[in-house]
């Protein structure tokens with residue numbers, strides 16, 4: 001019998017209509033891509049109970065850190081700059097705990113957008129609080145109202161990395177971020193870079209598998225049927 005690959009996706013949360021009811025959720029692109037990629041998706045609700053996080057990780061075979069709002073700059077020891085969004089400290093510490101226990105229990109991790117950024121911060125790296133503080137940026141990294149599956153820039157892939165070994169020299173990707181990695185965390189490698197020099201993919205050197213991507217493969221696969229991103233999910237869920 002084929003084994004189920006249970007994929008836990010970290011929840012985002014928001015009081016959408018300011019009614020006092022906080023909803024925990026993921027965009028359906030995640031569950032759709034995971035399902036079509038061969039996994040069984042479940043949403044992991046936000047908690048500050050460390051023993052609960054440990055139980056979550058015991059239940060899953062794969063961790064996906066979903067996208068969302070900016071991480072608190074305090075986590076990388078920077079004061080807040082004007083462009084940074086209001087952070088959700090509870091979500092930040094939940095995501096950090098998920099990473100800690102996934103590494104401890106050798107559960108592979110895919111971090112998407114904010115998910116990639118918090119992996120970098122977990123390993124001691126820093127972020128540009130807004131891309132205007134990186135003077136080399138000239139490409140459109142916030143694609144705004146374009147279809148979520150429309151690719152807007154290319155990334156160059158590093159040979160010898162998971163991305164480079166599976167997808168060749170370059171990929172077209174979508175882009176929904178106003179922040180980016182500044183200093184790379186300890187023990188990580190750059191596996192993808194945009195043509196204006198921004199880090200768009202990271203992996204770890206040793207230990208259990210970790211991949212962080214700055215773009216949204218789940219939107220490109222789910223909303224656009226992108227074949228490369230379909231391949232990405234199918235490859236990953238075999239890890």
Ligand code: MN
Nearest residue numbers: 141174175214
């Ligand atoms: Mn980008």
